[in-house]
Amino acid sequence: MTEKMSIRMSGLGGQGVVTAAHILGMAAYKDDLQVTVNPFFGAEKRLAPAESYVRIAQEPIYERGEILYPSLIMVFHPHVITMGKSYTMPFFDGLEAGGTIIINSASALDLSEEERDNLAKLDAQVHYVPASEVAMGVSGTHLSTNIAMLGALYRIQQRPSLDALESAMVERFGGSKFVASGSTAALDDAVKEKFAKVSQMIEKNLEVIEKAGESMFQQTH
Template sequence: MQQYIRMSGLGGQGVVTAAHILGGAAVKEGKNATVNPFFGAEKRLAPAESYVRIAEEEIYDTGEILYPHVIMVYHSDVVTKGKSYTMPFFAGLRAGGVIMVNSEQPLEFDEDDRRTLEDLGAFVHFLPATAIAKEHGGTELSTNIAMLGGLLGLTGVVGGRAMEESLKERFGGKAKFVASGTTAVLDDAIRKQYDKVEKLVSANLRVLTAAYEVARGMRESAPRGVR
């Protein structure tokens, strides 16, 4: 089993952090995983991508994922304004692949893009990740956690227990991974909103669970195509 996942978003949305949480969850389940972030200037709202490979067998590839099974779009500007290092945003998607876009409303694709996605038999879902983060976590800074919950609900690429353990390790453990100056600032901004780390972890788990439930319902009801 292989799952290659491309995360596309903007600086400050926690795309890099989400990728490491996902990779950590896969390892906790005894799988192999590699995580590769890619971003230019460490500037808020600049394009940012992360690539996560998960497999039962050894993984020898690193770097950019050209042919993903799953594409996670953290901000609608990736689609509507082309704020992405990969254009079009669905480039290389494998047949029968999954696209999850953070948006409260379906986005309009032009006719050529729609036809391409339909020919691929792609599943396109729109998850209100930021709205879920605000409602259940009290901050839009947990959007990346909502996106992870959505990924679990749509694909089951890792189990909920492993994801919970990886999330707790990331935010509540003694070790602190620092991907970049921007990521460190983001972590500090989140932490300041809570009196204790336990509250932060608890809030993120609520966000993860809520997004998972929403996405699972989407998976059960949506056929192939742009929905």
């Protein structure tokens, strides 16, 4: 992992963007890293834009709130880009030079020439991962899409560690009292209902993480 990461997660309501940020933050903390997590969403409804911001560093973090200049952007749904369902436009706005973008899509998106030129000027590393397909294929539910996205992040950064991610998932789904919002809590419950035991869900999620990493591909400008 680089000395620090500033991650902007952009997705749609119901995809677990807030949950993914919380799991990532807990995992980083378990790896003895400094972390701040800030969710941001408007109306709590399915398919409405949702964002979360995660800062991870080895030194104390004094910044809070929205990340304007991320080093890494995670796009949880193609509609964030193709239909402008985002609080940040264009989707790569503020990305640091040499930054990384991870997009949930089974194929490279048909970006405009202007978008491709701007990404090339930034020397952005654009990675695609079929997160929704991996989630459905491995765990039998699209509700694990957010875990697949964390798998793609892990494949690139190798931090937080896999052990820390597993521990964070156990804590999140295995009885933690954390509630980010009413809809997020309902989403967590829906995920749990898909499995007879939390341990089985965690095992499937680890498979999702591994498969997502294996399924990534990179787009050249």
